[in-house]
Every structure is written in C-alpha cells, then in structure tokens.
Amino acid sequence: MKRTAVQLLGALVLLGAAFGAAPRIQTTPAFDLVFRGGRVVDGTGSPWVRADVAVRGDAIALVAPRIDAQAARVVDATGLVITPGFIDIHTHARRGIFTVPTADNYTRQGVTTIFEGPDGSSPLPIRDFLARVEATRISPNFGTFVGQGSIREAVIGAVDRKATPAEMDRMREIVRQGMRDGAVGLSTGLFYVPGVFTPTDEVIELAKVAGTMGGIHVSHMRNEAAGVLDSVRETIAIGEQGGLPTQLTHHKIIGVRNWGLSAETLKLVLAARARGVDVTIDQYPYTASATSLSALFPAWALEGGRTDVVKRLRDVAARSTIKATVVENIRFDRGGGDPKNVRISSCAWDPSLAGRNLAEITLQRGLQPTIENAAETAMFIVENGGAQGIFHAIDERDLERILACPLTMIASDGEVPVFGQAVPHPRSYGTFARVLAVHVREKGLLTLEEAVLKMTSLPASRLGLQDRGILRAGMKADLALFDPARVRDKATFDQPHQYAEGFAMVVVNGQVIFEKDAMTTARPGRILYGPAFVK
Ligand SMILES: [Zn+2]
Numbered sequence: 001m002k003r004t005a006v007q008l009l010g011a012l013v014l015l016g017a018a019f020g021a022a023p024r025i026q027t028t029p030a031f032d033l034v035f036r037g038g039r040v041v042d043g044t045g046s047p048w049v050r051a052d053v054a055v056r057g058d059a060i061a062l063v064a065p066r067i068d069a070q071a072a073r074v075v076d077a078t079g080l081v082i083t084p085g086f087i088d089i090h091t092h093a094r095r096g097i098f099t100v101p102t103a104d105n106y107t108r109q110g111v112t113t114i115f116e117g118p119d120g121s122s123p124l125p126i127r128d129f130l131a132r133v134e135a136t137r138i139s140p141n142f143g144t145f146v147g148q149g150s151i152r153e154a155v156i157g158a159v160d161r162k163a164t165p166a167e168m169d170r171m172r173e174i175v176r177q178g179m180r181d182g183a184v185g186l187s188t189g190l191f192y193v194p195g196v197f198t199p200t201d202e203v204i205e206l207a208k209v210a211g212t213m214g215g216i217h218v219s220h221m222r223n224e225a226a227g228v229l230d231s232v233r234e235t236i237a238i239g240e241q242g243g244l245p246t247q248l249t250h251h252k253i254i255g256v257r258n259w260g261l262s263a264e265t266l267k268l269v270l271a272a273r274a275r276g277v278d279v280t281i282d283q284y285p286y287t288a289s290a291t292s293l294s295a296l297f298p299a300w301a302l303e304g305g306r307t308d309v310v311k312r313l314r315d316v317a318a319r320s321t322i323k324a325t326v327v328e329n330i331r332f333d334r335g336g337g338d339p340k341n342v343r344i345s346s347c348a349w350d351p352s353l354a355g356r357n358l359a360e361i362t363l364q365r366g367l368q369p370t371i372e373n374a375a376e377t378a379m380f381i382v383e384n385g386g387a388q389g390i391f392h393a394i395d396e397r398d399l400e401r402i403l404a405c406p407l408t409m410i411a412s413d414g415e416v417p418v419f420g421q422a423v424p425h426p427r428s429y430g431t432f433a434r435v436l437a438v439h440v441r442e443k444g445l446l447t448l449e450e451a452v453l454k455m456t457s458l459p460a461s462r463l464g465l466q467d468r469g470i471l472r473a474g475m476k477a478d479l480a481l482f483d484p485a486r487v488r489d490k491a492t493f494d495q496p497h498q499y500a501e502g503f504a505m506v507v508v509n510g511q512v513i514f515e516k517d518a519m520t521t522a523r524p525g526r527i528l529y530g531p532a533f534v535k
Contacts (some may be wrong), residue, residue, distance in 0.1 A: 030069035031056050032510060038077030038481065042471040043084040043456035045449050053082055055477040058510040058524075062473050077481060080504055081448065084471045085112025085140075085478030086432050086455040089282055089411045089463065090218070090249050092116065093142070094123065094133075096416025101138040102519045103416045109433040109489070109500035110455075110480030111412075112508045113141040113468065113528065118249060118413070119220040120149030120189030124174065126181035134527050139513045141478070143463070143528035145187035145218060146178030148206055149195040160197040160303050168205060175209040182529035184463050185215030185244070190222035190234070196299040200234050207242025214531030216245040216462065218282075224289075225254040225333045232265045236272045236279055245278040245462065250413045252289065253398040254391075255333045262398040266405055273407070280462055282411035283402050285434045287394040288493065290345060290413070290425035293387045295334055296378050298325040313383045326375040330358075336393035339374030343392075343493070346422035349385035355423040355494075390425050390493065400445055403435070409458040410435055410451075419497055426496040430489025433500030437488035448484060464531055477510040 033055040039048040040063060052067035053060060088106065091114045097103060106114055116122065123129035126146055133142050151174045155167050163171065175186060188203055189195040207217050217238055221231035232248060239246025248269070253261045272279050294302055294309075301312050301322045312318040329335050335342050339358035347353040353361060358377055359369035365380070367373040381387050402408055414428030432455055439445045446454075460469020467476045480503065487502030506514040511524040 027070070029072045030054070031061055031067070031071040033073050033075065033477075033507070033512075034067050034069075034071035035075045035077040035082055035479075035481070036067070038080045038082040040471055041081055041083045041449055041452045043452055043469055045453040045457075047449060048081065053471065053479070055507070055510050058476055060471065060473050060475050060477050063471065075505065079483060080481045081484050082471065083110070083452045083480050084456040084469050084475070085480050085506065085508065086110045086410075087113040087459040087463070087465070087469055088431075089115050089409065089459045090118045090413050091411070092118070092413070092415040094129075096418060097133065097138060097142075098136055099418055100416050101136050101523060102513070103138060103140055104419070104499065104519060105414070105417055105429045106412075107139050107506055107514050107519065108503060109430065110482060110503055110506055111140060111432060112478035112480070112506065113143070115143045115145065115184065115463070117145035117147050117183065118187045118189075118218060120147045120187055120192060120195040122147035122150050122178075122183075122187065124150055124154060124178070126178045126183050130182055130527050130529075137523040138525040139519065139523050140508060140525045141468075141528050142525055143184050143530070144182070145185050146175060146183040146210075148186055148188045148198065148203060149192055151175065151206070152194045152198060156194070158194045158304055160300065162199065163202055168202070171206055172209050175206050176213070179210060179213040179215055179530060179532040180534045182527065182533040183215065184528075184530035185217055186210040187218045187220075187249075188238075189220040190231075191220055191224070191295075193299060193302045196222065197303070200237060203238050204242045207238050207244055211242050211244030214464065216247065217242060218247040218249045220249055224252055225258050228253060228258060228261055229264055229268065232268045236268065236277055239279055240272070240277045245280070247279065247462065248281045250289070250411065251281045251283050251402050251408070252394050254289065254393045256337055256393070256395075257332050259395040259398055262401045266401065269407060279407075280458075281402065281405060281408040282459075283399070283408050284411060284413050284427045284431050285399065285403065285439060286425070286427050287396055287399060288390050288392040288425065289334065289394065290388065290390045290427070293342075293344070293378055293389040294382050295389070295391070296326045296329045296342075296375075297322060297382065301325075310383055313379055319379070323372075323375050323379065326378055327371055330371050330374055330378075334391040334393050335371075336391060339369050339371060339377075341392040342374070342378070343390045343423075344381070345388045345390050345424050347381070347385075347387035351422070353381070353387060400439070403439060404445055409454045409462065411459070417497065424496050426489070426491035426493060429491035429496060429498060430500055433487055433502065434489035436482070436484070441484065441487075465528065477507055479505075479507040481505040
C-alpha cells in the first residue's frame with residue numbers, strides 16, 4: 001500500500017512527538033466554539049450589539065466585533081440573537097427530572113439553570129437530594145432552596161399550633177444544615193399546609209438563620225386573593241426583620257373582585273425598597289395558576305394527614321362548613337367564578353379526569369354544573385385521593401402591570417413533564433418563549449433586552465450567581481441562540497405537550513445540549529451550591 005504524503009507527515013509528527021521535539025505544524029484551535037455574526041443581548045439590559053462570541057472549555061473566552069482565530073467549531077449565528085442561558089428561580093423540577101434528565105421542556109426554550117425547593121417544599125436533607133440530582137447527570141444546571149414547610153412538617157407535623165422553644169431550635173438547625181448542604185436560601189409556602197399554620201414571627205426567626213449565611217427568602221404568599229396586600233406586607237416584613245433579601249414568588253392577583261390590586265402591591269414593594277428592604281418579584285406569563293385541587297379548601301380542613309381530611313369530609317357538620325368555603329372560593333377566589341375555570345391537570349386515582357373541568361365532571365356525575373354542585377365534585381375528588389388542578393382566575397392587566405415592573409424576573413413555577421403524560425399547565429413548556437413572543441414581539445410591553453435581563457442577570461444577581469447570567473468573557477458559557485422573529489411558545493392549556501419554537505442552539509457549561517431541534521447526548525449540568533456550602 002502506498003503511503004500518501006499526509007500520512008507520512010503525520011508519522012513524522014508522531015515520531016517527533018515521541019522524542020519531545022514535535023514541529024508545530026498544526027496549532028490547536030484557540031477556541032472550542034465560535035458564534036459568528038449574531039446579535040448579542042448580554043443580559044444587562046444594554047442594547048444588543050453585533051459581535052462574535054468565543055467559548056473555551058466551560059467559559060466564554062472572548063466577545064468581540066470579529067473573531068478570526070481558529071476554532072474547533074464555528075457556528076453561523078447570522079439572524080440569531082445570542083443571550084446568556086435563562087435562569088429559572090422557581091421550578092418544581094424534581095417532579096420529572098429523574099425521569100427526564102434532559103429537562104427538554106426547559107432546555108428547548110433556552111433555560112440552562114433551574115432552581116427547586118420553592119413554596120416551602122423541599123426534600124430533606126438537601127445534601128442527599130443534590131447528590132441524587134448530580135448522580136442523575138442532567139442537562140441544565142441545578143440548585144435548590146430549603147423549604148420552611150418541609151422543615152416544620154418534619155419537626156412539628158402538619159398541625160396548627162405554635163412551635164415550642166425546643167422545636168424552634170431544631171428548625172433553626174435544619175435551616176443551618178440546609179444552607180451548609182448548599183441551599184441558596186429559605187422558601188416559604190404560607191398558603192399551604194403546614195406553612196399556613198406558621199406565625200410570621202416564626203418565619204422571621206428561620207429567615208434570620210438563612211440571612212446570616214448569605215441566603216435569600218422567597219415566598220408563595222399566604223394569600224394571593226382578597227388578602228394579597230397583607231401578604232405582601234408580611235413578605236416584606238420577613239425580609240426587613242429577618243435581615244435578608246425577600247421575594248414575592250409567582251406574583252399574581254387571584255379572583256375577579258381583587259383584580260387591579262397589583263397597582264397597590266407594586267406600590268408596597270417600591271416603598272419598601274425606598275426604605276432599604278431588598279424585595280423583588282418573579283412571575284409566569286399566564287392567567288391561570290396550578291396547584292392541588294385542595295387549594296379550594298379551608299386550611300383547617302387539611303390539618304393532619306389524609307385520613308384526617310377524609311374523616312372531616314365524612315362528618316356531616318364539618319362537610320357542610322368545608323363546602324361553604326369551597327363554594328366561596330369557586331365563586332370569588334381561585335375558582336374564577338365558574339366551575340369551567342377549574343380544570344384537572346392530573347389525577348392519580350382516575351387519570352381519565354385529566355383535562356376535564358369541574359363543570360364537565362359535575363355533569364358526568366349526573367348533576368347540574370352549579371357552583372354548589374361543583375363544590376361537591378371537588379370534595380368528592382379530594383375524598384377519593386385528590387388531584388392537581390389549573391385555575392383560571394387572573395386578569396391579563398395585572399399580569400402585564402407586574403411584568404412591566406423592573407423588579408420582576410421570569411420564573412415558570414413549572415415541572416419537568418413526561419412528554420404526553422397528563423394535561424399539565426403550559427408554563428412548564430412555554431414560559432420563557434411566551435414572554436419573548438407575546439410580551440416582547442407582539443405586544444411590545446418589554447424590549448428584547450428588558451425581557452432577557454428578567455431571564456438572566458436579574459435572577460443571577462438575586463441568587464448571588466457571580467459567573468452566570470451575563471454574556472461576557474470570563475463568565476460560564478451558558479448560552480441560548482434563537483430567532484427573535486420566530487421564537488414562540490406552542491404549549492396551550494388544551495395541548496400543553498408542545499415544545500417552544502425558534503431556538504437554534506442551547507449551550508450549558510460550554511457544551512451544546514440542544515441543536516437542530518434535538519437534544520444532544522451532552523449532560524453538562526452542574527449543581528450550583530449556595531453561599532454557605534460546606535463540601
Ligand atoms: Zn407556589
């Protein structure tokens with residue numbers, strides 16, 4: 001066999017290398033990845049610039065008007081926007097991340113970092129949870145809060161009483177340990193059992209522990225309907241007296257009688273900031289919320305465990321008192337005034353209910369779909385094992401007012417759905433793409449730069465992430481590339497299992513995780529530990 005000149009030269013090079021004197025015929029490329037000709041929206045809110053972006057290893061190496069140096073791979077980004085990867089500060093990703101470690105619903109809309117443990121609910125201990133996520137090898141980066149509700153449940157149970165001094169000490173210690181294990185702060189869900197049984201003072205005591213360790217506080221507030229103003233005051237007080245940054249999470253105004261109150265909640269937030277309280281907001285861009293169907297129940301009826309709840313529902317007097325609140329909540333609160341506005345998203349004991357609303361299920365049970373009968377249906381479902389629901393009870397004008405506020409960042413409150421399973425809230429698939437499509441391109445409520453800031457540097461600075469959220473040399477190479485004219489959410493309430501469109505490529509820690517409409521085999525996601533993490 002005849003050797004070609006190239007093969008001969010290669011052999012010589014190898015020979016030279018073996019003797020430590022290789023002639024450097026071919027230099028290693030200066031960069032691993034270069035994006036040419038894109039519009040860089042850097043996450044700071046600055047106007048876009050046309051620039052090339054070079055990546056070396058897991059970091060951005062250079063951003064410059066033109067980069068001609070050799071690269072292992074050059075991507076033509078003409079017509080595309082390049083931004084830092086999106087950071088989602090409020091997700092329930094543990095629902096699904098172990099089954100779908102690529103978290104396609106998030107990564108396919110440019111999300112490169114997700115945070116768990118919101119609403120006062122987190123696995124404990126945090127260290128074991130994060131180790132399990134790390135061992136799963138996921139595509140996006142991952143971090144977590146430690147949940148006050150989970151802590152209270154472990155120490156006191158799901159009961160309505162004050163903590164004893166000894167229990168306070170134990171709860172403080174679990175917060176401390178959670179922060180050492182890598183949590184970024186303390187979350188509360190004062191609407192839920194057992195958070196709802198927690199006096200504000202008790203939350204403040206735990207917030208102080210998280211705060212002295214560099215953590216923040218985020219709250220699913222006690223009441224997002226008629227009591228929303230007091231709840232905002234409480235969230236601010238936790239930050240002010242706890243001595244730490246505080247955040248109104250998935251801020252919304254529920255119930256037609258309360259619509260418009262966002263004008264007042266934002267005033268409270270601005271006034272608090274003016275006196276030095278570090279308070280911020282996050283939000284998803286939909287006019288429906290999603291949570292357990294038992295959210296229609298009074299809190300006292302949910303005290304204790306499932307057997308207690310069922311016992312109350314089988315007691316005639318208790319049942320009729322519960323029903324009065326469920327009726328009230330369908331009429332004026334989360335139920336949106338009409339049983340049609342409450343739809344089951346998933347139901348373990350009867351999966352056929354997923355996708356149907358309370359009016360339909362009530363009719364199916366042979367009853368007229370009045371609010372009273374729908375309340376009976378809701379109690380019937382909870383009695384038989386419960387369900388997750390979607391509640392249409394938010395006004396677009398409140399949504400837009402909150403979104404336009406410079407203190408508001410974007411967060412999905414979503415999960416990692418198994419594609420095609422159940423009928424989940426579309427926010428899991430569409431939150432970020434929807435803001436870019438609807439609120440930037442169609443309505444012009446935000447500029448592209450403002451929207452990207454809300455998805456990148458704003459959550460990064462809130463979380464104390466020093467090396468992500470801004471597209472600049474030296475930062476980690478988490479990047480999203482998309483076509484600003486085509487980007488859109490496709491997921492709807494009827495057909496939620498649809499990925500966002502318009503994204504060309506997504507990079508995490510310098511590795512391409514998504515391109516050409518498909519996930520790659522790379523799983524470069526890292527655990528992002530909080531400020532008090534002890535290895
Ligand atoms: Zn929540």
